Amino acid sequence: xxxxxxxxxxxxxxxxxxxxxxxxxxxxxxxxxxxxxxxxxxxxxxxxxxxxxxxxxxxxxxxxxxxxxxxxxxxxxxxxxxxxxxxxxxxxxxxxxxxxxxxxxxxxxxxxxxxxxxxxxxxxxxxxxxxxxxxxxxxxxxxxxxxxxxxxxxxxxxxxxxxxxxxxxxxxxxxxxxxxxxxxxxxxxxxxxxxxxxxxxxxxxxxxxxxxxxxxxxxxxxxxxxxxxxxxxxxxxxxxxxxxxxxxxx
Amino acid sequence: xxxxxxxxxxxxxxxxxxxxxxxxxxxxxxxxxxxxxxxxxxxxxxxxxxxxxxxxxxxxxxxxxxxxxxxxxxxxxxxxxxxxxxxxxxxxxxxxxxxxxxxxxxxxxxxxxxxxxxxxxxxxxxxxxxxxxxxxxxxxxxxxxxxxxxxxxxxxxxxxxxxxxxxxxxxxxxxxxxxxxxxxxxxxxxxxxxxxxxxxxxxxxxxxxxxxxxxxxxxxxxxxxxxxxxxxxxxxxxxxxxxxxxxxxxxxxxxxxxxxxxxxxxxxxxxxxxx
Numbered sequence: 344x345x346x347x348x349x350x351x352x353x354x355x356x357x358x359x360x361x362x363x364x365x366x367x368x369x370x371x372x373x374x375x376x377x378x379x380x381x382x383x384x385x386x387x388x389x390x391x392x393x394x395x396x397x398x399x400x401x402x403x404x405x406x407x408x409x410x411x412x413x414x415x416x417x418x419x420x421x422x423x424x425x426x427x428x429x430x431x432x433x434x435x436x437x438x439x440x441x442x443x444x445x446x447x448x449x450x451x452x453x454x455x456x457x458x459x460x461x462x463x464x465x466x467x468x469x470x471x472x473x474x475x476x477x478x479x480x481x482x483x484x485x486x487x488x489x490x491x492x493x494x495x496x497x498x499x500x501x502x503x504x505x506x507x508x509x510x511x512x513x514x515x516x517x518x519x520x521x522x523x524x525x526x527x528x529x530x531x532x533x534x535x536x537x538x539x540x541x542x543x544x545x546x547x548x549x550x551x552x553x554x555x556x557x558x559x560x561x562x563x564x565x566x567x568x569x570x571x572x573x574x575x576x577x578x579x580x581x582x583x584x585x586x587x588x589x590x591x592x593x
Numbered sequence: 594x595x596x597x598x599x600x601x602x603x604x605x606x607x608x609x610x611x612x613x614x615x616x617x618x619x620x621x622x623x624x625x626x627x628x629x630x631x632x633x634x635x636x637x638x639x640x641x642x643x644x645x646x647x648x649x650x651x652x653x654x655x656x657x658x659x660x661x662x663x664x665x666x667x668x669x670x671x672x673x674x675x676x677x678x679x680x681x682x683x684x685x686x687x688x689x690x691x692x693x694x695x696x697x698x699x700x701x702x703x704x705x706x707x708x709x710x711x712x713x714x715x716x717x718x719x720x721x722x723x724x725x726x727x728x729x730x731x732x733x734x735x736x737x738x739x740x741x742x743x744x745x746x747x748x749x750x751x752x753x754x755x756x757x758x759x760x761x762x763x764x765x766x767x768x769x770x771x772x773x774x775x776x777x778x779x780x781x782x783x784x785x786x787x788x789x790x791x792x793x794x795x796x797x798x799x800x801x802x803x804x805x806x807x808x809x810x811x812x813x814x815x816x817x818x819x820x821x822x823x824x825x826x827x828x829x830x831x832x833x834x835x836x837x838x839x840x841x842x843x844x845x846x847x848x849x850x851x852x853x854x855x856x857x858x859x860x861x862x863x864x865x866x867x868x
Contacts, residue, residue, distance in 0.1 A: 356729050356763040360722075415722070416766050416808050450770045451722040464851060516717035523802075563829045 351384055357414055358384065372510035375458045377408065380497070385410045388497065389421075389442050390504040391458055393487055393548050397466040398480040402427060402487030407500040408454060409435070418448035421526070425493045425501065428478030428486045429465050436474045436526045453519070459513060460524035467525075474528020614813040630674070637686050637759045638672040640867065646670055658839040664829060664858070669867035677809035680725055680816060680856070680863045681769040681776075686759050687854040687865045688826055689737050693752060696742030705824055706734055713778045723774060733758055738752065770808065777801040779823035779862065790815040811861065821846040828854045832864065 351358040361384050368377050377389035387408040393399030406423040420435045430436055436447055456564060469475035478486070494500045513521070643664045650656035671686070673679040690818045692699040714720045733755070736755040740751045758764040784797035791800050804810050821828045827850030831841045845852055855866040 349732060356725075356767045359729075360725050361726060363721070413762070413766075416770075447803055447805045449802070450766075451719055451726070451774060451806065453719065453722055456719075512719065514719075517719070520802075 357412070359371050360415055361410065366453065370508065371504060371506040372508050374462065374510040376504055376506070377454055377458060385412065386496065387454065388502050389458055392505055394462050394465055398483040398486050399427065399429070399465050401484065402490040402492060402500050403505065405493065405495050405498065408457070415450040415453070420456060421457065421461060423489050423492045426496065428476055428483035428491065429469065431474050431476055431528065434474050436527045437529055438526050439527060456517065456520065460521050461519065461526065463521045464524065464526050472527045493504055594836055610822050621761065629760050634672070634674045635760050636674050636762070636765050637682060639649065639758065640669050640671050643667055643670050645725045655835055656833070657839050663833065663841050665832055667866040667868055670868070671865040672777050673864055674850055675862050677811050678769045679813035681772045682759070682765065683863045683865045684820065684828065684854055686769050686770055687856070689733070689755055691853050692741055694742065699738055702824065703734065703738060706731065709775050712782065715722050716781055718774060724775065726767055726771040729764065729767040733764065733768060733815070734830050759831055766808065772820060773806055776820045777805045779819040780805065787815060787819065826854060827852040828856065830856045830858050831846040834860055
């Protein structure tokens with residue numbers, strides 16, 4: 344954290360806020376833990392315990408939190424990395440209020456709010472929402488068991504990341520907020536060229552964490568390009584043949 | 594035909610590049626539009642003579658009459674960025690600017706502001722984040738207090754500092770957030786009263802979560818009534834629209850108070866007025 348102070352303008356309210364949140368969340372709890380990457384205050388990794396009494400209860404799930412430069416005016420994005428059967432992995436999902444009022448993130452919510460809401464939202468039906476998966480409870484249970492051995496390339500074995508300390512209890516106010524928060528994948532995500540996955544959301548360091556996905560995306564892109572090119576040439580040839588044949592006929 | 598074929602093949606040959614560029618171009622354009630708005634319209638602009646308003650409406654006799662009426666009482670206007678936060682931004686800028694010249698009012702306001710956090714925490718707002726907004730808000734308020742009621746030479750540097758802070762997105766938005774919270778706090782404390790203003794089946798708390806606390810949500814009468822009551826600050830809003838007559842109607846909040854902040858309302862937007 345000392346390094347962060349030198350790297351970022353601590354006078355900037357958004358930076359100050361994230362540093363405070365990092366302090367608040369510094370100690371792992373049994374329900375969740377989260378902390379910024381060593382070199383980027385605007386990208387965090389988190390771990391959550393699957394909600395009790397559900398098919399996720401044996402699971403531990405790890406992921407990334409991407410904070411827009413406008414945070415806390417704009418909401419954080421969450422990317423799950425551990426296969427869980429509820430959310431697609433490696434896909435940006437965002438918070439919204441369920442029902443008719445999407446996009447009403449409030450600056451007085453925090454990363455803790457987002458994590459608690461994520462835990463609370465896991466057992467809700469997927470209902471075909473973007474970024475959601477509708478695996479059967481049995482499949483989710485298998486994934487939950489497997490998740491305990493999952494390791495993050497940066498954070499290591501995720502089962503070591505949580506502690507046995509109980510988290511700060513959820514207040515009544517928080518509870519009423521949590522019950523309203525929904526998560527869904529970002530619609531524009533698929534239409535985005537993969538060269539620009541971060542958009543203007545993350546300031547730096549995406550390459551370092553996302554090498555494999557980026558590489559795969561690029562590979563797919565190249566293959567698609569080749570394929571479309573080939574089809575183009577094919578059609579062109581067909582046209583030429585057709586035309587030659589046509590004029591021959593005349 | 595041969596020409597058609599070759600030109601279409603030229604397109605097909607570039608299809609991949611084009612399609613990628615298209616997406617990119619659209620997104621780039623969108624970002625540029627947003628960027629342009631934020632670059633061309635400052636969060637809070639410089640003082641401009643009211644005549645600049647006239648030039649906006651050279652073709653519009655109804656508005657011209659109203660601008661004329663307005664210019665009988667006001668000489669200057671300060672525009673704010675139309676981002677849905679304009680009421681809160683205009684109000685806080687104009688009020689803090691006034692406090693620089695009015696130590697008595699500042700002392701009164703300081704007490705109210707100082708106690709506002711406890712009210713919010715007692716209502717169940719998360720202490721952790723409320724404190725964050727409160728501290729930044731109070732930092733700006735206290736800076737005003739250091740020179741409030743001082744000589745013009747002492748005030749001027751603070752005035753331009755205030756202008757800078759209001760145009761720094763981070764600070765400026767933090768002030769807006771805090772005032773949104775204060776507004777929400779007032780609505781919830783007096784929910785029996787404010788329930789009457791809310792249309793439809795929403796409760797006051799729901800209304801606050803959906804229309805008051807989130808950023809970029811536009812302000813209505815109810816927001817102004819609540820904020821002016823919470824801080825005990827008189828606000829006069831001049832409503833300029835296409836309505837009948839040549840007069841610009843004024844509303845004072847709270848009713849009967851002495852207005853210290855003067856705002857111009859045009860459908861969907863608030864700017865600051867100066868006598």
